Structures are given as C-alpha cells and as structure tokens.
Amino acid sequence: MERRQFLGSLAAASLIPRYAFAQNTPQRLLASVHRQQILPASYPDTEMWSFGSTFPGPLLRARQGDRLAIAVENALPQPTAVHWHGLRLDNAMDGVPGVTQQPIPVGGTFDYEFALPDAGTYWYHSHAKSMEQIERGLYGPLIIDESDAPDVDQDITIVVDDIRLEQDGTITGFDNFHDLSHAGRIGNLWLANGQIDPAYPLKRGERVRIRLISAANARVFTLGVQGLEGWVVALDGMPLADPQALPDELVLAPAQRMDLIVDVTTDQNEAFLITFERDGGYAIAHFPVSGPAAAARSGRVILPPNPDYPIDLVQARTATLLIEGGAMGGMRAARVDGEQLDARSLAGRGLFWALNGIAGRPETPLLDLSLGESARIGMANNTAFPHAMHLHGMHFSDVLPDGSLGPLRDTLLLNPQETREIAFQAHNPGNWLFHCHMLAHHQAGMGTWIRVSA
Template identity: 85%
Template sequence: MRRRQFLGSLAAVGLHPGLSFAQPSSIRLIAAAHRQQILPVGYPDTEMWSFGASFPGTALRARQGDRLGVTVENQLPQPTSVHWHGLRLENAMDGVPGLTQAPIGEGASFDYEFALPDAGTYWYHSHAKSMEQIERGLYGPLIIDETDPPDVDQDITLMIDDIRLEQDGSLSAFDNFHDLSHAGRIGNLWVANGQIDPAYPVKRGERVRLRLINAANARVFTVGMQGFDGSIVALDGMPLKDPQVLPEELILAPAQRVDLIVDVTTDDEEAFLITFERDGGYAIAHFPVSGPSKATRSERPLLPPNPDFPIDLANARTATLLIEGGAMGGMRAARVDGQELGARELAGRGLFWALNGVAGRPETPLLDLSLGESARIGMANNTAFPHGMHLHGMHFSEVLADGSLGPLRDTILLNPQETREIAFQAHNPGNWLFHCHMLAHHQGGMGTWIRVSA
C-alpha cells in the first residue's frame, strides 16, 4: 500500500479547541477501542485504541501555572498507563509501569494530578507495551499556553505519524523480529492528526503558530514548509533564546516537537507541509490559501522563557552510554538481570539492543545524583540504525564541539556511528527513565534510568 494512491482523498480537520482552564480531576480520559476512517472513503475503516474515542486522542489544553488533573479509565483488553511526554512533573505521575507506578489494569482507573510550570508543546501517550499501544492510537496533544501568548492569527497543532495498515484496514501484526532488530516499526501510510493530507484554511499575510509533533513509532521525519516564511521558536516545548530562521528541511526524530511562527507568503492557492522521502517530497498536510488578511505585523515575537536550571559543566558528574546491537552489527552477549546471555538466548527473549552491555532496564541507575547536581552523559551509537534518546522528567542541552550548550531538548537523535554528549541539572527528584524512543528498540532492550535524590 503506497501513500500516493490516497492523495486524491483530502479531508479537513478542525483546529484544536481554544484555551481551557483545567482543574484537578476535571478531565476524564477513557482508553477504549473505537473505529475510525483512516484510509480514503471507499476503503474499510480501522479499529483503533484511543483516549476519548478519537485518533489522536482528546486534545488537552491548560495554562502555565495551572494544576492538571486527569482520571484515566482503562477499558482495553491490556493494562496501560499514560506518560506526559516532556513535562517536568512529580515522579509518581510520570506513568512508567514498574518504575513510577503499577500499570492500570483492565477495568481500573488512575488519577494523575500535577503542576504545569512550563508552557509549550507536549503530548501524552501510553507507556505500557508502547510499540503496540501507541501504534494502535493511544496518544494525544497536550498544549500548555503561555500566560502571555504570542500574537498570532491561528494556533495549529499537527501530530505527524506513520501507520502500518493492511488492505482491509487492519493494523499489521506486532512484535515481529525484523521490527525489533532493525529500524523499528515503520509505517506504510503517513497521516497528520489521524488523516491523510488534512486541510487547514489560511489567509495570505496571516501569522500562524504551527506546532509539529512526531508521534511515529520509529520514523525520522524530514519535513519542510512551502508557502510560508518564519522562524523556529521552540524545540521540545522549550522556547529558543534566539529563534532560528526556518530552514528548507527540518529533522524530527520520534517524540521530538518543534514550534514555528510563520507568515503565509505564497501567491498560490495552497501552501504545504511536505515530508521528504528518498523518491521525492509529498504533502502531509495542506493549507488552502485565501485572502488577503487584514493583519499587518513586523517582527515575529519571542516566546517568554520557561524556568531555567543552569548547568555547571565544570563540576558535572559524568557517565557514558554505549549503544550496541541490532541487525548488521549485532552483539554477541549482554547482561539481563545480572546474568550473561548469548545472542541466541537474547533473541529468544526478543532482546536485540544493549546499553553499556545491559539489555533491558538495569537494577542500578546510570547515574545516582543529588538534587541540584549537574550531569554529563557521553553517548556513542555503535549500531547501523538511528536512535532517539529521551530523558523523562528533565530537559537537557547538547554539549557542542566548542564546549557551549545547545538549546534545551528532551529527545536527541543519534545517527549510526555518531557520538554526542548531553548535560542537565538534576532539579527534579525521582527515578527517571532514559530510553530510545524508537519504540521497538526500547522494547528490545534499550532502556536505562537515572536517580535524583532530594
């Protein structure tokens, strides 16, 4: 099934709802099965799992400084949990089964409640059997508005994804060894907000805040904007001190986000969000253009900064992380629960990846830090595949070649045979997962953790 077969079927999707003020326990998310038309009309619909009977799930929106309360009710045939990706929140609310909470059993519910210190673009998703449950649709956007938001005409969130469907509309089978040992579960159909090439009307001269979220299981999206001119103003929810000029191509690893503030500059009747593939560029969302807008603006606004936690590079604790495994390289052995296992035994358990020679989450943390300490982690990707490493609970900066610090992020992409170093201040107490967000890689062994003690 090739995406270009479906480009003739275009559907408009409404914009995310406006600002609402969430109060503790005021929101209820039901995780359950539902059916949704993902393929073009005339093809079968697809049974998805979702939060709120929609794919993506219910859009959550609150204001910086609020407390958010969400009761998650599980009506699925499997246990689940919810991770609030990118938020600096209380550790018990982080949603990682076996590390911060017990999974939410079938027919059970769990109350999440936490403060929202940071504005920005975030998302929520299942963290139980993530490769399967996220692919089935268990994710949604989480937008935290600034107390003084920028002046724009529209604020549009696009969750871009790929999904692997059969001709009958059903999801392809899970847990095959090829996905686990290669690039991960790569889909055969690209969608934005659950639809093929959805439409968002704009006017010439309008200013638009566009929030892009890569919700894919494993695909690294290379995207570009056609018909717009503007700036990158935030990465992974964190405002940039110096906005970057919008490049021709943006690379988004799974779980990464980017906020753009752009003006509609085209004289054509449509503008586009394009994904670049080996055989060319394809529209993943389009923007019918009318106008002109009456609005006139000059300089694009800066986003107000989120709370800052300075990193002390000179006195930082250090650790290294060696990424090994996968096909076209492999590993001869790794430790599991303190026991050395060979490649055949590891594969029998569905384990194909290791961090520092350990497959699966180890008993001891990669770093055991005191509150307020700074840390540096040097990482080497000794494999044939890219990996998007995600730290829970805190943002980090990349340590650049000249010793300076890059912008704050919560997910960093390491290409094959690449080395990179990150640094952060351990300002949030608890046990925090650090793992590859190519979800098959995490399931196949790529996960460790960091302890921050108060």
C-alpha cells in the same frame, strides 16, 4: 499501499480549537477500543485503541501555572498507563509501569494530578507495551499556553505519524523480529492528526503558530514548509532564546516537537507541509490560502522562557552510554538481570540492543545524583541505525564541540556511528527513565534510568 492512492481522498480536517477545554482539562479520560476511518472511504475502517474515542486523543489544553487533574479509566483489553511526555512533573505522575506506578489494570482507574510549571508543546501517550499501544492510537496532544502568549492569528497543532495498515484496515502484528532488530516499526501510510493530507485554511498576511509533534513509532520525519516564512521558536516545548529562520528541512525524530511562527507570504492558493521521502516530497498537510493580503507583521517572535535550571559543566558528574546491537552490527553477548547471555539466547527473549552491555533496564541507575547536581552523559551509537534518546522528568542540552550548550530538549536524535554529549541539572527528584524512543528498540533492550535523590 502507495501514498498516491490516498492523497486527497478524505475530507479536510477541522482546525483544532484554540482552547479545547477552556481553562479546565476534562476530569475523565477513557482509554477504549473504537473504530475510525483512517483509509479512504472506499476502504474498511480500522479498529483503534484511543483516548476519548478519537484518534489522536483529545487535545488537552491548560495555562502555565495550572494543575492537571485527570482520571484515566482503562477499558482496553490490556493494562495501560499514561506518560505526559516532556513535562517536568512529580515523579509519581510520570506514568511508567514498573518505575513510577503499577499499570492501570483492565477496568481500573488511575488519578493523575500535577502542576504545570512550563509552557509549551507536549503530548501524552501510553507507556505500557508502547510499541503496540501507541501504534494502535493511544496518544494525544497536550498544549500549555504561556501566560503572555504571542500575538498570532491562528494556533494550529499537527501531530505527524505513520501507521502500518493492511488494505482491509487492520493494523498488522507486533511479533516482528525485523522491527525489533532493525530501524523499528515503520508505517506504510503518513498521517497528520490521524488523517491523510488534512487542510487548515489560512488567510494571506496572517501570522500563525504551527506546533509539530511526532508520534511516530520509529520514522524520522524530514519535513518542509512551502508558502510560509518565519522562525523555529521552540524545541521539545522549550523556547529558543534565539529563534532560527525557518530552514528548508525540519528533522523531527520520534517524540520530538517543534514550534514554528510563520507568516502567510505565498501568492498562490495553497501552502504545504511536506514530508521528504526517498522518491520525492509529498504533502502531509496543506493550507488553502484565501483573501486579500493583510498588513504583514514585522520582526521575529521570542517566546517567554520557562523556569531555568543552570548546568555546571565543570562540576558535573559524568557517565558514558555505549549503544550496541541490532542487525548489521549485532552484539555477541549482553547481561540480562545479572546473567551473561549470548546473541542466540538474547534473540530468543526478543532482545537485540544493549546499553553499556546490558539489555533491558538494569537494577542500578546509570547515574545516582543528588538534587541540584549537574550531570554529563557521553553517548556513542555503535550501531547501523538512528536512535531517539529520551530522558524523562528533565530537559538536557547538547554539549557542543566548542564547549557551549545547545537548546534544551528532552529527546535527541543520535545517528549511526555518531557520538554526542548531553548535560542537565538534576532538579527533579525521583527515578527517571532514559531510553530510545524508537519504541521497538526500547522493547528490545534499549532502556536505562537515572536516580535523583532529594
């Protein structure tokens, strides 16, 4: 269906509350089936799988230094688990079936509890059959407020996503080898907080924090902001020591986040969050602007830093990661569970991608590190498609061409035929997944892991 059919068809969404749960997060989070109107009202509603019977799931909010204690109950027709994306948390609470926990069975409950040492913008999502379960709606925003929060008039969280729907409102099937072997599952409808082009009212002269989260299965969003001026102040939850002036285009790969602090400077009646597509730019959310101009604040905002774990590039352990496979490149063979298989046999198992010649999570880790060691991983994308490489449990920095370190991130966009190097300190003990967050790619073989021993 065409984007133009849907713009303006739904009522404006209400603003996400600044403190959805005051100082305490809910003690129970139910994963279940519910129906929600995603398409305009003249179309049928859609069966979604969701947390808290809402899509996206409820905004969970706490303060830096708090603990999250929440029981996840599974009323879905499949086992599930919850990954708390971007949090540097205890390994046993990371929510990865087969690595840190058994999946939560149908009718079962799992109690998650962990400290929140870092402020920032994060999200939670299913990590069981992720391509399907996240597409069906199993995710929500998670905001950890700074002890000394910046002075803003509004704090708006916007989760951008795309979803693939039929005109009868159903979500299409998940046994599509094209998705697995190409760019991944790309939707035909863009959403912001589960709606088409929702509205967030602003007043002239206000200073606003906008938290962008990409829950896309595979789409790389290129976003733009019109009518607002300001800075990018954090990436993937981690504050920038040197906030950057808001560029014309904001690239947000699957699972990445970006915090903006902007001033309402337009003299028009609306400002816009735009997605740039092949045939032009379209509003994915808009901001009605009203009121007389207020006195503008001056100067950029620098968020307080999160705990730092210095990286020793000189003494760092090293590894390489060669990404192969997919269509328009392919791979002739790869190892699976120690067995060498040809391309036809791999495709028969739904495997189209390999990391260092291995399809699927290997028995031995990419790196076996001691607590406190630094590590460097050189990555080469020898494929025709981009990949969003996500490390669980720790943040890493890009090693830049001049040998300096870029901002901390937990998900890096690696473009076709591109090489990059990342570095991190192994400060968090446990077995940590490292995989492509184009979820079809992970399902089809793009996953490895790193061990950190205390």
